[in-house]
Amino acid sequence: DTxxxxxxxxxxxxxxxxxxxxxxxxxxxxxxxWYKQKAKKPPELMFVxxxxxxxxxxxxxxxxxxxxxxxxxxxxHLHALxxxxxxxxxCASSQDGGPGELFFGEGSxxxxx
Amino acid sequence: GENVEQHPxxxxxxxGDSAVIKCTYSxxxxxxxxxxxxxxxxxxxxxxxxxxxxxxxxDQRIAVTLNKTAKHFSxHITETxxxxxxxxxCAAxLYSSASKIIFGSGTRLSxxx
Numbered sequence: 608d609t610x611x612x613x614x615x616x617x618x619x620x621x622x623x624x625x626x627x628x629x630x631x632x633x634x635x636x637x638x639x640x641w642y643k644q645k646a647k648k649p650p651e652l653m654f655v656x657x658x659x660x661x662x663x664x665x666x667x668x669x670x671x672x673x674x675x676x677x678x679x680x681x682x683x684h685l686h687a688l689x690x691x692x693x694x695x696x697x698c699a700s701s702q703d704g705g706p707g708e709l710f711f712g713e714g715s716x717x718x719x720x
Numbered sequence: 721g722e723n724v725e726q727h728p729x730x731x732x733x734x735x736g737d738s739a740v741i742k743c744t745y746s747x748x749x750x751x752x753x754x755x756x757x758x759x760x761x762x763x764x765x766x767x768x769x770x771x772x773x774x775x776x777x778x779d780q781r782i783a784v785t786l787n788k789t790a791k792h793f794s795x796h797i798t799e800t801x802x803x804x805x806x807x808x809x810c811a812a813x814l815y816s817s818a819s820k821i822i823f824g825s826g827t828r829l830s831x832x833x
Contacts, residue, residue, distance in 0.1 A: 611763070638819065640819070647826070648825070648826070649809050649823035649824065649825060649826050650764065650809075650823060652819075652820060652821070655819045655820075657819070662819065663819055663820065697763050697764075699763070701819075704819050706752045706771075706813065708754070708766045708769070709754075709756075709764075709766065709821065711763030711764050711765065712763050713761065713762050713763050714762075714763055
């Protein structure tokens, strides 16, 4: 199984809502990532978890809150988002956070009204 | 920090012809260079990568070349097929901190029948 599964595929939320994006992998990977991708742009790194500990936070606003409950799961909690946060949110995993292939999910497309 | 420039932003080639995408990087310490393909509605997928101790790598119709002195690397696709149509991202990173992959701006490749 070389799949990273993200749910939901689409999410529409108001600026006062609280929602969560979920990501799951069963490849035994120990590093998991959140990326944000705007239309016609490359993915931008938001967070990296390595061995279930947050190792990189790319100065992401606190309205985005990551959580790694275990080595297979990664969540992104969303609260008080702005319309400019509308984007495709991609989850990825890699074997151990070192050099090598990133396995991406298909993404969750978020629209903030 | 690392900066990766990618050209061209769009590329249209006749089916069966070759396509070349070029990237330059700024940090001479970067030593791992992956290429990702992103099809519509999907997450990026690694198609080939190269490390700085190698000048060229080939996998069937895809090849990547690296010129460390000039800080250039290129993707070559031969005998292009309709399924090659996608957005391609080059990237660069330090081998020791591959968590922070820096992506180029992307090339939208279209294959004309």
